[in-house]
Amino acid sequence: MGALFISFEGIDGAGKSSHIETLAAQFRAAGRSVTMTREPGGTPLAEKLRAMALNDAMDPLTEALLMFAARRDHLVQVIEPALARGDVVLCDRFTDATFAYQGGGRGFDWNVLSQLEQWVQQTAVGIRQPDMTLLFELDPSIAAERLAGARVPDKFESQPVEFFRAVAQGYDRRALQDPRRFARIHADQPRESVWDEVLSAVRARGWLS
Numbered sequence: 001m002g003a004l005f006i007s008f009e010g011i012d013g014a015g016k017s018s019h020i021e022t023l024a025a026q027f028r029a030a031g032r033s034v035t036m037t038r039e040p041g042g043t044p045l046a047e048k049l050r051a052m053a054l055n056d057a058m059d060p061l062t063e064a065l066l067m068f069a070a071r072r073d074h075l076v077q078v079i080e081p082a083l084a085r086g087d088v089v090l091c092d093r094f095t096d097a098t099f100a101y102q103g104g105g106r107g108f109d110w111n112v113l114s115q116l117e118q119w120v121q122q123t124a125v126g127i128r129q130p131d132m133t134l135l136f137e138l139d140p141s142i143a144a145e146r147l148a149g150a151r152v153p154d155k156f157e158s159q160p161v162e163f164f165r166a167v168a169q170g171y172d173r174r175a176l177q178d179p180r181r182f183a184r185i186h187a188d189q190p191r192e193s194v195w196d197e198v199l200s201a202v203r204a205r206g207w208l209s
């Protein structure tokens, strides 16, 4: 089977991280080579950009440009080579997060983000997008309860619940624009039930038996 690119998205506190690990283990058990990575980040340069974007105050365009700069480096250095090797690439957030957080959350111009996307995700095979995006959906007030006290919040995690409502709307808008790519996961369930939905979505595409 060929290379696969799967991204994981959702508001902070939706609980996607542990499922990325479990899905990686499933693919490895099926004999696949897996690259697990994240955004912003995934390369030394992109991790430096992440530290700035998540900690320093800046205007929304600057924030969006840092996210896309990190994405370009990550795509060129890690994602494209991994896909060329035939890996399964599991990426904790990708470009939909920019539309949700900078577009929805910050209210930054959606069309400018779309233009940046065309520039940054241009590769030899066209505009790179994930083969599937698992969108973990959860009411923002429940996500906020889950986050409270869990750790020291970064710039985004310390935003009020209204910010996350706007982020969730941004994700919804993206999902409606490309419904075949997205699998919506009901994240307001016990962990095992959430995992069942994740596995079903991957199996439905014939990528795991």
Ligand code: TYD
Residues within 6 Å of the ligand: 012, 039, 040, 054, 067, 092, 093, 094, 095, 097, 098, 099, 101, 102, 156, 157
């Ligand atoms: P997250 O992926 O939740 O990592 P951790 O679990 O280690 O905190 O954190 C990344 C944060 O960056 C998250 O709040 C969403 C935000 N973000 C953007 O605002 N725009 C983007 O394009 C990306 C990829 C992330």
